[in-house]
Amino acid sequence: MGGYGYGTPNLMPVQPTPASAGYDTAQKAWAQPVNTASDVEALRKAMKGMGCDEKALIRVLTQPQYSNPWAMAQLVRDYDSRFLRSLEDDVRSETRGDFETALLAILRGPLRHDVHVLTRALDRLGTDEEALMDVLLDRSNADLRAIAAEYRRVNNNRDLLTAIRDDLSSDDALFRLYSMVLSATRAEDAAPVLPHEIDQKVTELQRATEGTIGANAVAVAQIFASSNAAQLRAVADAYQTKYHRSLQEVIEKEFRGDMEDALLRMLMASRDRAASDAQRLREALIKKKETLFVNRLVSLYWDGPRLQAAKDAYRKKFHCTLAKDVKDALKGDLEDFALALIREK
Secondary structure (H helix, E strand, O other): OOOOEOOEOOOOOOOOOOOOOOOOHHHHHHOOOOOOHHHHHHHHHHHOOOOOOHHHHHHHHOOHHHHOHHHHHHHHHHHHHHHOOOHHHHHHHHOOHHHHHHHHHHHHHHHHHHHHHHHHHHOOOOOOHHHHHHHHOOOOHHHHHHHHHHHHHHOOOOOHHHHHHHHOOOOOHHHHHHHHHHOOOOOOOOOOOOHHHHHHHHHHHHHHOOOOOOOOHHHHHHHHHHOOHHHHHHHHHHHHHHHOOOHHHHHHHHOOHHHHHHHHHHHHHHHOHHHHHHHHHHHHHHOOOHHHHHHHHHHHHOOHHHHHHHHHHHHHHHOOOHHHHHHHHOOHHHHHHHHHHOOOO
């Protein structure tokens, strides 16, 4: 289904959506080497001897040249090679709390950090659903395949979907949604929006929700998981036109809990990804969930245009800057680090 129109297997395949920066090792061939010599020395100096120069760590690690994941990976390798020690271990030894969490998140790069977040989300009493949704929903097929492969590599050949099933239950509607997502068969971004397919999906959605007693969560999940953003946006518009109710209202009426949250998140991202990103940053700040905020901000950091769009949407939606809310919600080194990531003071 990923490269074809929904229900139309005879269509020619469309161009696959490229993997995000840091998710495909082939990208390294185009990554320009960086002169890290002075930076690795500055990092070692900041952590050598008594105390730690946190400001120096922030200054070096948030330089624009290291916003490319492959350049950051080179910096880590060059430090480890130059001093025969681990940069990540040194940061763990010299920093604490959410600031340590933030530094390690950026040092891992986007793919390794996604897997770290998933591992922690599934290796605890009760699944961290917010973390699972952050990593797995609204991702390209290429990114999902990379995440699943890296999770297996890091976790002793353990399958990611098996780990999720063990935490949830194979009968859980949310597990079924994740299984569809991890099949990496979502329509590629370039797949067309075909009116007859949109109408078919709208009819199926109505039958699976308002048209039956007890929503058919699997049928709804299938439509959401198989549609690209443009298709899902078209479905929402067509549903409003045909049934004079918003798809958001239908989901809020028919679903509860994590399944409702997942579907609403997918719907909102399809309609306005920047506003969705801004909303998730705001929620983490307001709820004082520093680790959640760090994970969300760092994931945006690797995509400069997307981060800028989120900042613009934040100002428009909440009538203040992201930087202002960061200053109000965070303190100390973590505040300085977050402001450096978003290029604000």
